[in-house]
Amino acid sequence: MIKNFTGQHELPDISIQWNWIPFSGHWGISTSLFSLAAAEARQKQLKLNVPARANELAIQLAEFIGIPSGFEKVEPVNGYLNLYFSQAEYARRVLVEVLEKKADFGRPDRKNEKIMVEFSQPNTHKAFHVGHLRSAILGDTLARIMDFAGYDVVRANYPGDMGLHVIKWLWCYQKFHAGELPDKNITQWMGKIYAEANGKLEANPDLEAEIRALYKRWDQRDPEIVKLWEDTREWSLQGFYQIYDTLNIHFDVYYFNSQMEKPGKEIVQELIDKNIATDERPDGAVIVKIDDVLGLKKEQYRVLVVLRSDGTALYATEDLALVKQKFNDYPDLKKSLYIVDVRQSLHFTQVFKTMEIAGYNWAKQCEHVPYELVSLPGNVVMASREGTVVLLEDLISEATKRAYEVVQEKNPDLGEDQKWATARAVGIGAIKYPMQARENTKVVTFHWESALDFNGQAAPYIQYAYVRCGSILKKAGNIDINPPEISYELSPQEIQLIDLISRFSREVERAASEYRTIQIANFAYEMAKTFNNFYTHCPVLSEGEPIRSTRLNLVMATRQVLKNNLTLLGITAPEAM
RNA sequence: GCCCCUGUAGCUCAAUGGACAGAGCACCAGCCUUCUAAGCUGUUGGUUGAGGGUUCGAAUCCCCCCAGGGGCGCCA
Known part of the structure; x- marks a missing residue:
């Protein structure tokens, strides 16, 4: 009908965008005529007052189209053409729909697409503070929203269950708390011992040697240490389950840092074999010079270290494996989201790009969803080690x-x-x-x-x-x-x-x-x-x-x-x- | 040096390129014989960090500054 109008008046043929009228007590849809007026001015080489012309057009158009069925009123307002729905009928339709669909009201059709949302990623053997809450809540809420919006959501957690922080904890426990069992507030108790370990190390740096010795025993899978790690790790996880339960957050699958160490090293070897990674050992680490590999002149992806010079795994090693693991477990994954704080943006860009270069095409379906931190007044970041936390x-x-x-x-x-x-x-x-x-x-x-x-x-x-x-x-x-x-x-x-x-x-x-x-x-x-x-x-x-x-x-x-x-x-x- | 994010009312934050830039907190003035006052109504408050540009139209897009935060080869 509007095309008839523009045709009759020798006006430019432009696409009409209908929008909802900003609420004014009577609902309906509207279109603005500014773009039509502007297009007319250009086409006819006229100098027009665009807002005035838009309003003129709105008035003429309102007369031209009359009142289409289903609408109650048509009105030109400030260069907009508003079509108002018939109030009573529209209102009733809305109510009927809610009362029929109930809990499903607002749900679009299922999309038949599987999406993984990985979030929370707490470190075992540490406290759970308000800073950790953001990933947990953001991820959980996004998962709920995506599920409601029609996606098949897989909720994944990825606890950091091995690393220097764990070794420090084991050292402190073994030396000062041997045989103790956790309090009712497990996570809080675990956090206390971690803080104590840091305090003792700070007071006496010579103790670092004991930590290194313990790390070595772990690396050699000393049964006593492995057992201690397994037991205490389980305590920590029980503490997390309590917290998730309180917050009404659940996960479909848990991946663990410690499980990714071996497969991560295998991927690194694969990268070396494919000439993607450069092995600078023993003088340097194993690195991927991503910009060089891609032939980029400007620095963009920089360099990713994928293995330490002593051959031990680091976070990146494990993340490479995790990317792959997720698609092994869920081959029909359309997207793999990582809800992780913004400081790791470059890291994830590098990891995903590296996997893509290695030929894993689904790396393109990985996406980092960054979020900013929770800080304390005065821009103080919450950190367990500094003790600047709210538990x-x-x-x-x-x-x-x-x-x-x-x-x-x-x-x-x-x-x-x-x-x-x-x-x-x-x-x-x-x-x-x-x-x-x-x-x-x-x-x-x-x-x-x-x-x-x-x-x-x-x-x-x-x-x-x-x-x-x-x-x-x-x-x-x-x-x-x-x-x-x-x-x-x-x-x-x-x-x-x-x-x-x-x-x-x-x-x-x-x-x-x-x-x-x-x-x-x-x-x-x-x-x-x-x-x-x-x-x-x-x-x-x-x-x-x-x-x-x-x-x-x-x-x-x-x-x-x-x-x-x-x-x-x-x-x-x-x-x- | 390079890259990313942020800058809106006294404070904390909103605003699919579109109609008068809106809420909360705080402040002040009112509202409980009536469905729970954890509520409601009203008042006060703005050169959207600065300056250019694109557009009929910019808080929003582009450029350039300023300020704050973050990231950048063996931490996670």
Whole structure:
């Protein structure tokens, strides 16, 4: 129809982009006529006032097309042509869809593509602090979003279970804590011994010799050391499982650093045989001069060290093997994502490129998803060795305790179990949310006060909106879950709420394609805010029909979408607060 | 020296190249006989680090500076 119009008026033929009208109380689609006006000016060599001409065109076009079926109103506004949907019909369709699809509302069709998301990668024999939380939460949330968006997601973990840090720990344990068993807070106890080892070494550098001796015993697979390593490693892993359980995070597959050592060395040999790697031993290490191999003049990939001069493996050695292992285990993997902090960007670029050069074509399907660190005020990086850490256990217990106090105050009649369950949901939600509602590329600065602030844009706000929905529905008793024809004029609050509900699926798709949890975190907040606005302006139970039934259905739909949204964020939706 | 990220309200952060750059916190003023006040309403607050360019239109894209952070051959 618009083509007819441009044809009749000798206007340039350009493609029309339809967008959603920024919300103004009445929804629909719109197109801007600025590009048409600009194209006209160019084609006819005219000097036009483009915005004015765009508005003229919008007015003429509005008259020309009249009101197409399914629409209620057509209006030119500031150079835009807006087509408004018929309110009542559109609103009802949205409600029906939510109430039919329930937990699946917002899910697009399955894509039949397998994606691996590797995240968390904690080091055994060390504490788990708030800095480690970001990869765990970002990865878990992305995995949830991608799964919801229709991908077959494989969640992978890759703990660092061997390395100098482990040897130091074993040394300290053997010498000062032999025979001791871990505390209830395993990870915290492991972390203490690691810190103690570092402290002792710093105080007396001569002890380094003992560490080297121990490393050698490990390298020669001294049964006593291997056994000690196996036992203590298991303690550490048990500690991690506890933490993941508390955070409601799970993994489908675990890869371990220690398992990649041998296959990594084999790949290095392969690289040497193929003349990709240069063996500079014994004077130097085994390296891949990637830029030279590719014949690049400008430095881009630089040099990757793949094996130490003494022949021992390093991180890169193991990463080469891991790339391969993943595609061996899952040959139909479309993508292999690595959720690792931004400092390792170059490292992963090098590893993937090296594997590609070696002929492993699926290396192109590997992608590093970088994120910035969690720091303490004053730009202090959290580091176990420096002792500049906030332990996760401490944060969780403090947040839960504070949440419990609020529950106690607001809702003293709840049973003790439910009080604690609610406190955990609120406390853990409050911890997770700030990491999700942040651009991956931005540093999170940890402040105790804001981490424990349950007001404003935070998880408890969203959970509270969910609870309010439930509260209304509970008091309403039996509800006919069949949205009636809407036979009254919807209030702006109702329209805005329905508008948001209808956008949920688009937000999920975008979050999944851009690997951005912030999209979903912000949307959840928008939903809650809009509902709270509805809550104060639109009474439900005290209204007569037909308003009461329509609003009850709207509340039910809102509650469902909030629930789906919170599930994507891995945050529990409590029944009472 | 080379590469990457960041710079938006006092603070923490948003904003598919498009309609008046929006929230939260903080501050101030209000709202609980009514579905839970972990809530709501209102007020205050901006040369989007600076300067060029592309475009009908730039916080967003390009160039060049400035400031902060990170990475760059045997750490992980």
